[in-house]
Amino acid sequence: MSKQWETWDEEKIKTFQETFLTWYHKEKRNLPWRATNDPYAIWISEIMLQQTRVETVIGYFYRFMEQFPTIQDLAAAEEQKLLKVWEGLGYYSRARNLKAAAQQIVAEFDGEMPQSIEEIRSLKGIGPYTAGAIGSIAFGLPEPAIDGNVMRVVSRLFCIEADIAKASSRAPFDEAMRTIISPDEPGEFNQALMDLGSRICTPTTPKCEECPISQYCLAYAENRQTDFPVKSKKAKPKDVYYIAGAIEDQGSFLLVQRPKTGLLASMWHFPLVEVTKEQYDALQRTWVKEEQLQLDLIAEEDALEIFPGLPVVWQKRHFGEITHIFSHLKWHVLLFYGRKRGEIPLQDSEWAAKESFENYVFPKPQQKLVEQLKKYQKLDKDF
DNA sequence: AACCCGGGGAC
DNA sequence: GTCCCAGGGTT
Numbered sequence: 001m002s003k004q005w006e007t008w009d010e011e012k013i014k015t016f017q018e019t020f021l022t023w024y025h026k027e028k029r030n031l032p033w034r035a036t037n038d039p040y041a042i043w044i045s046e047i048m049l050q051q052t053r054v055e056t057v058i059g060y061f062y063r064f065m066e067q068f069p070t071i072q073d074l075a076a077a078e079e080q081k082l083l084k085v086w087e088g089l090g091y092y093s094r095a096r097n098l099k100a101a102a103q104q105i106v107a108e109f110d111g112e113m114p115q116s117i118e119e120i121r122s123l124k125g126i127g128p129y130t131a132g133a134i135g136s137i138a139f140g141l142p143e144p145a146i147d148g149n150v151m152r153v154v155s156r157l158f159c160i161e162a163d164i165a166k167a168s169s170r171a172p173f174d175e176a177m178r179t180i181i182s183p184d185e186p187g188e189f190n191q192a193l194m195d196l197g198s199r200i201c202t203p204t205t206p207k208c209e210e211c212p213i214s215q216y217c218l219a220y221a222e223n224r225q226t227d228f229p230v231k232s233k234k235a236k237p238k239d240v241y242y243i244a245g246a247i248e249d250q251g252s253f254l255l256v257q258r259p260k261t262g263l264l265a266s267m268w269h270f271p272l273v274e275v276t277k278e279q280y281d282a283l284q285r286t287w288v289k290e291e292q293l294q295l296d297l298i299a300e301e302d303a304l305e306i307f308p309g310l311p312v313v314w315q316k317r318h319f320g321e322i323t324h325i326f327s328h329l330k331w332h333v334l335l336f337y338g339r340k341r342g343e344i345p346l347q348d349s350e351w352a353a354k355e356s357f358e359n360y361v362f363p364k365p366q367q368k369l370v371e372q373l374k375k376y377q378k379l380d381k382d383f
Numbered sequence: 384a385a386c387c388c389g390g391g392g393a394c
Numbered sequence: 395g396t397c398c399c400a401g402g403g404t405t
Contacts, residue, residue, distance in 0.1 A: 090389030
């Protein structure tokens with residue numbers, strides 16, 4: 001069932017709203033920004049609450065409203081005074097954006113908080129979530145205010161499988177919210193969701209036995225509360241940079257075997273040394289030049305410092321570059337060619353004729369490196 | 384879409 | 395220690 005909210009009829013939606021709002025009116029916490037209808041105060045509180053816990057915000061909110069009681073005061077605020085009040089809250093661009101938006105309101109909206117969702121959204125520092133929160137709480141607009149908290153609650157309510165880590169997943173939550181939001185008390189409804197999310201429908205161990213809307217919750221009915229929300233780990237593969245050496249001695253190449261544990265355990269590859277991105281970029285720039293695509297460039301005096309201590313005469317250009325993406329790592333490997341000029345101590349390594357490479361287990365990056373090497377060998381006939 | 388911004392609480 | 399945020403701007 002992909003859009004479970006579509007199965008709710010009008011009657012069910014109405015009783016749901018009544019049940020939920022009745023709970024909220026009884027249980028809602030007394031917070032300073034809930035004791036006012038001032039759109040300015042509600043705005044300030046919503047900005048402060050971004051990425052910040054309620055308990056932390058309360059003190060800051062009082063001090064801020066005392067220092068800057070009106071939009072005009074904020075628009076005229078000294079930046080240093082503003083940042084001083086914000087000190088310790090973090091995300092200081094929020095404070096700078098507040099002042100910019102206050103000046104916007106003075107200049108464009110006659111000093112009063114605009115009342116349409118589009119105009120609210122046009123203010124600096126106000127995105128879809130905050131616009132929905134201000135619009136619904138201060139002006140009674142039937143707009144959803146979708147943040148991570150609401151997505152958690154709503155994903156459980158309807159077993160929404162969309163990955164909340166993706167921006168495109170906003171759509172189903174917006175659609176579901178517009179179906180169930182109370183048209184009469186949208187602000188109360190949105191705040192009820194926030195309270196539920198922070199106190200009952202918590203991330204790891206939701207207190208379903210205390211939940212006022214568990215009888216409406218599909219995840220609860222299926223005992224799948226902890227399957228939601230679906231959220232992919234960002235885990236962008238981390239960039240790692242290596243220099244690989246194809247070291248030749250009379251038709252054989254030096255291969256080393258990886259440790260018996262860990263990544264690519266026990267597999268064989270050219271000697272690798274990790275370098276910083278800066279070293280990598282420098283080698284790439286210095287050592288690749290089209291006009292050097294001839295073979296007479298092996299220069300004794302230009303031995304690479306990359307493999308310290310190895311008696312190898314390196315050729316002063318790289319022989320190709322490969323990248324390989326693992327689940328958590330992205331390898332960037334620059335391949336150099338060199339010839340043995342002295343005894344190389346063999347530890348977990350062997351000399352292998354390239355005709356015998358098929359007898360070794362090569363991981364994909366090593367296979368790619370061999371391909372690069374072959375390409376250059378074709379270019380350079382007497383290689 | 385990816386990255387940046389800050390701090391605190393939960394685990 | 396690491397994870398997770400009551401997001402929005404910039405590029």
